[in-house]
Amino acid sequence: MTERKKYNVAVVGATGAVGKKILETLEKKDFPIENLKLLSSSRSAGTKMKFNGKVYTVEEAKPERFEGIDIALFSAGGSVSKALAHEAVAKGAVVVDNTSAFRMEHGVPLVVPEVNEADIKEHKGIIANPNCSTIQMVAALKPIQDKFDLKRVIVSTYQAVSGAGAEAVEELKDQSQAFLNGEDLTSELLPVKGEDKHYPIAFNALPQIDVFQENGYTFEEMKMINETKKILHTQELSVAATCVRLPFFTSHAESVYIEVGQDNVTVEDLHKLLEEAPGITLMDDPANQVYPTPLDAAGHPDVFVGRIRRDLDQGNGFHMWVVSDNLLKGAAWNSVQIAESLINHNWL
């Protein structure tokens, strides 16, 4: 038996919400690591973190840190990726980037391994991890697209605060406690850090995730629309999205309406298809009140699908409810899956 090859891995943004989940996932999947380098902003440099029982000191992310690195997992915000990803590639690393910095760039594969793994081999040093809300939706849609053709998607999202980072989690906690105490709520972060206005998220719903574009859609909505078309390799697909931030901590849920290109597709056909689909867990038994919820999905890497039913007017239309842990399949888990594909297929 030959020894498994091991790799030098850097995690950029190691102290963040997603960074921590990347480390947990690397441990859980027993990723073959020779040397691990934990990188962060200068602010968090010096932090001690444990990985597989060993203590690591987080270092400030700088170009020279990528010397000798095989795989760099970036999750420290778009500006860090823009500043350092090409530097890492120049030093010989392959970058799996969890930010929106390069997702729509021509020549950068945008990958959900269950959906378009083969795109990875076209990489020129950077592979982009899609937006969390996009990943779980396309994972559920891909088997349907392949078997029954897909014409149209209209999604309304129910998104957790952890998608806006650890500070947003704290803001929801603090505001919730203040509300229950009958105190005034302080809003300093959501809906978008750095924007002019902030609204309370506790016991509320905010129809803004990321900044508004000129066409009236938010950037989050445009990410879902454009990324879905790129990942599914179809510019003809109609995709519309409304993205809403809600007062829960983990997992995004999505109310998804689709129209397929074939007639006579049944709910049973979709059940059978999704039951066998990789990375999908079907939870759909209304008679027994079985459907996924964000709390159920938290901590699990799968995409959960339920409430599949035929549209009452449109014969080729179906509604479904898709839930997944936004920090796992929506971020860390998918990034590490891409890294696994890179080494398993020798696509480094």
Next chain:
Amino acid sequence: MTERKKYNVAVVGATGAVGKKILETLEKKDFPIENLKLLSSSRSAGTKMKFNGKVYTVEEAKPERFEGIDIALFSAGGSVSKALAHEAVAKGAVVVDNTSAFRMEHGVPLVVPEVNEADIKEHKGIIANPNCSTIQMVAALKPIQDKFDLKRVIVSTYQAVSGAGAEAVEELKDQSQAFLNGEDLTSELLPVKGEDKHYPIAFNALPQIDVFQENGYTFEEMKMINETKKILHTQELSVAATCVRLPFFTSHAESVYIEVGQDNVTVEDLHKLLEEAPGITLMDDPANQVYPTPLDAAGHPDVFVGRIRRDLDQGNGFHMWVVSDNLLKGAAWNSVQIAESLINHNWL
């Protein structure tokens, strides 16, 4: 100047969440009341309640209580309405019923005054108040239907726990505090009282409101679909709904997709139309992060509309975000508006 005629009014379910809001609304609108009778279950009978500074004792709801009553506002659950509404009518009262008991019954007007006030005059003693999530949606859709024709509606809802009654409000409070304390959550009520399974609502999302029907839709979803067609007087309209209960106390929000029957309709056309529409407040200025949220809408009788934007693929398709206080326009306010129409038009 002649003195304004006054009426004998009964409120059935006076001690409930909606009953209290009905009393507040009658006070606020200075409804011309000669005698007021507050009725409830035997359990709540004897409760003292204040109305316009005077203390009333709640009596058990029984047929003989409706003797001499002109208008009876029912909001004590479907079974109470089924047991007592016809008895009240037999004693000469006109019933405005806030439950689902008679809504789809032929000959019972189902009314949102801004939308189909004239239907009231066809009543045979009972007028039904629509479901809360339906009312706010049809209020926003009616002006669009009239001016641009309406072909299709797909709605995903974001609904407050107060729609499930005062106990659900307590359950959300208790669970939220337990969660923040790191304690286990106890779920005894939601998603549906009396159902086999209960799921936590705190920091979660439940894609079930009311019981499931054989077609895989919940009763709440079928209410939205069927009531919308009845109120808008069009069986041809395509309507689809996904209803989701969320962890906030007051106001329902709705992500609504519509297709109109005319080409070349613009967002500006819809803005202009809704700005002038009765009972609607337009809050739609993305550049300044202006859109309605449930917390903003709470306590206000209007229906708030924002985030209107054209679908990027379907030229006659538009998305919008509709928010309203589910206990006011969604229940109490609309019921009292119906009672006002009855007296103003002499339709008693």
